[in-house]
Amino acid sequence: MSQPQKIRRPSVTASDPPTTIPIPSNPRGLVESAFSATSPTQHLSTSPGAAGSFGGRSLKAFGSARQLHAFLPATFPAFPEEEGTATPRAGKIKILLLENISLEAAQFLKNAGYEVDHSTKAFSEQELLDKLPAYHAVGIRSKTKITAKVIEKCTQLLAIGCFCIGTNQVDLATAAKHGIAVFNSPFSNSRSVAELVISEIIALSRQLVDRASEMRAGIWNKVSKACWEVRGKTLGIVGYGHIGSQLSVLAESFGMNVIYYDVVPIMPLGTARQVDTLEHLLQTADFVTLHVPEIPDTIGMMGPAEFAQMKEGAFLINNARGKVVDLPALADALESRHLAGAAVDVFPKEPGSNGPGFSEDLGDFIPRLRKLPNLIMTPHIGGSTEEAQRAIGNEVANALSRFLNYGTSIGAVNFPEVDLRAITADDSRHIRVCYVHRNEPGVLRAINAILANHNIEKQFSDSKGDVAYLMADISGVGHEEVREIYEAINGTRANILTRLLY
Numbered sequence: 194m195s196q197p198q199k200i201r202r203p204s205v206t207a208s209d210p211p212t213t214i215p216i217p218s219n220p221r222g223l224v225e226s227a228f229s230a231t232s233p234t235q236h237l238s239t240s241p242g243a244a245g246s247f248g249g250r251s252l253k254a255f256g257s258a259r260q261l262h263a264f265l266p267a268t269f270p271a272f273p274e275e276e277g278t279a280t281p282r283a284g285k286i287k288i289l290l291l292e293n294i295s296l297e298a299a300q301f302l303k304n305a306g307y308e309v310d311h312s313t314k315a316f317s318e319q320e321l322l323d324k325l326p327a328y329h330a331v332g333i334r335s336k337t338k339i340t341a342k343v344i345e346k347c348t349q350l351l352a353i354g355c356f357c358i359g360t361n362q363v364d365l366a367t368a369a370k371h372g373i374a375v376f377n378s379p380f381s382n383s384r385s386v387a388e389l390v391i392s393e394i395i396a397l398s399r400q401l402v403d404r405a406s407e408m409r410a411g412i413w414n415k416v417s418k419a420c421w422e423v424r425g426k427t428l429g430i431v432g433y434g435h436i437g438s439q440l441s442v443l444a445e446s447f448g449m450n451v452i453y454y455d456v457v458p459i460m461p462l463g464t465a466r467q468v469d470t471l472e473h474l475l476q477t478a479d480f481v482t483l484h485v486p487e488i489p490d491t492i493g494m495m496g497p498a499e500f501a502q503m504k505e506g507a508f509l510i511n512n513a514r515g516k517v518v519d520l521p522a523l524a525d526a527l528e529s530r531h532l533a534g535a536a537v538d539v540f541p542k543e544p545g546s547n548g549p550g551f552s553e554d555l556g557d558f559i560p561r562l563r564k565l566p567n568l569i570m571t572p573h574i575g576g577s578t579e580e581a582q583r584a585i586g587n588e589v590a591n592a593l594s595r596f597l598n599y600g601t602s603i604g605a606v607n608f609p610e611v612d613l614r615a616i617t618a619d620d621s622r623h624i625r626v627c628y629v630h631r632n633e634p635g636v637l638r639a640i641n642a643i644l645a646n647h648n649i650e651k652q653f654s655d656s657k658g659d660v661a662y663l664m665a666d667i668s669g670v671g672h673e674e675v676r677e678i679y680e681a682i683n684g685t686r687a688n689i690l691t692r693l694l695y
């Protein structure tokens with residue numbers, strides 16, 4: 194049998210009075226779905242599958258949700274600087290937002306009742322070690338690195354919000370082992386990418402970028418040969434997910450025929466049609482656009498054989514991930530005029546900062562690409578719009594708030610995704626157990642023994658690797674019993690982090 198790990202959070206002693214931290218301020222218990230009444234982003238998520246719904250359920254289910262409070266023992270958190278001092282926590286959940294995260298997101302979190310500190314800059318590891326232990330949640334973008342050392346030091350951290358797409362800047366496994374959920378916003382910029390692709394389809398078919406750069410060089414070159422309308426042409430979308438499906442709708446409104454290839458059967462939007470093979474799509478489409486993730490199956494999915502299958506004079510667009518396309522093979526296909534043009538927004542290696550740097554250091558094919566006509570190259574800007582930034586702020590702030598207030602981990606990247614129907618105003622003696630524990634045998638038996646005298650109204654548990662997360666709503670719990678339940682669960686062998694919401 195493995196040795197129980199040291200429990201990181203201190204347990205209460207009999208003399209400690211329970212401390213309640215009131216969250217949230219929203220009286221209906223409903224996460225406000227937008228920053229302001231005038232915000233253009235009025236729904237919880239911008240992803241097509243999730244808009245207007247929450248964890249697959251209607252928002253209506255939350256209409257009479259009860260405001261929950263977190264039970265935290267008086268010693269929580271007992272990081273060394275504050276031991277023995279009068280409670281400095283003042284009953285507030287504290288959130289630190291770094292790297293100039295949208296002020297609207299900060300305001301949203303403030304309105305939700307949290308104490309929010311906002312900084313325009315990224316923090317170094319030392320700054321994080323000095324300051325982050327005072328916070329329960331942190332919002333970052335890509336520059337602040339949340340390392341294992343930082344996580345170990347921040348004993349009261351509950352959640353990390355990455356207000357961006359990537360999460361490489363966080364030690365995800367260590368965060369999960371400490372019960373800290375990490376959220377990001379992978380789909381908030383789908384619309385921005387889809388719109389860029391539409392602009393590229395037209396720009397390629399009219400050789401727009403070449404004409405515009407000729408004019409800058411003082412050359413008047415009025416041509417119509419090999420310039421086309423997009424109406425009636427066939428767009429082949431590879432990967433019909435968040436971006437691919439949005440694009441499908443936009444392209445049809447331009448009069449294009451849309452076919453798509455995806456590894457899973459997906460219901461078509463409008464009059465689009467799913468085809469069975471990539472080969473079929475490549476042989477049929479005038480424009481091929483890639484919207485797949487970068488996974489082993491998709492790395493190099495467009496190579497010499499695939500370019501040869503494309504129609505003569507067709508166009509390729511890659512706004513997905515750099516390694517999906519074999520760029521030397523693309524250069525061959527363009528140099529031989531088999532393809533009439535291409536748009537590339539993503540590269541296998543990209544410069545770390547703005548400025549000169551798009552050079553052969555990133556690959557010896559780069560100088561070849563830079564010379565090719567009707568090749569539109571952009572610096573990974575597919576999702577870079579003001580609207581996407583705002584949507585990211587909205588989505589991540591909502592995710593943080595839902596996790597802190599209700600224990601919902603839907604959307605967490607490092608953590609089992611668990612959610613429960615809301616506790617309603619009628620359920621006055623219900624409490625919610627949020628129990629992060631090591632994924633090992635016998636845990637449910639131990640929990641059921643602790644809760645044996647109560648009715649478990651609903652519970653859901655899931656695991657991801659070594660970490661599991663159980664949410665359970667228990668009825669008929671008196672205020673005086675909360676501490677006892679907390680102590681018993683917090684003292685279980687597999688405990689990582691216990692929170693009770695009531």
Ligand SMILES: NC(=O)c1ccc[n+]([C@@H]2O[C@H](COP(=O)([O-])OP(=O)(O)OC[C@H]3O[C@@H](n4cnc5c(N)ncnc54)[C@H](O)[C@@H]3O)[C@@H](O)[C@H]2O)c1
Pocket residue numbers: 379380382383386431432433434435436437454455456457484485486487490491512513514538539573574575576577
């Ligand atoms: N250029 C940018 O700035 C930018 C911005 C956002 C997203 N992206 C990238 O765009 C891509 C698509 O993003 P999304 O949000 O639409 O993803 P998504 O997960 O919603 O959709 C991806 C789709 O690809 C399908 N797929 C997976 N493997 C496949 C294969 N081998 N063949 C065909 N289909 C396959 C999946 O089934 C899914 O339907 C991702 O690579 C993402 O990283 C780029």
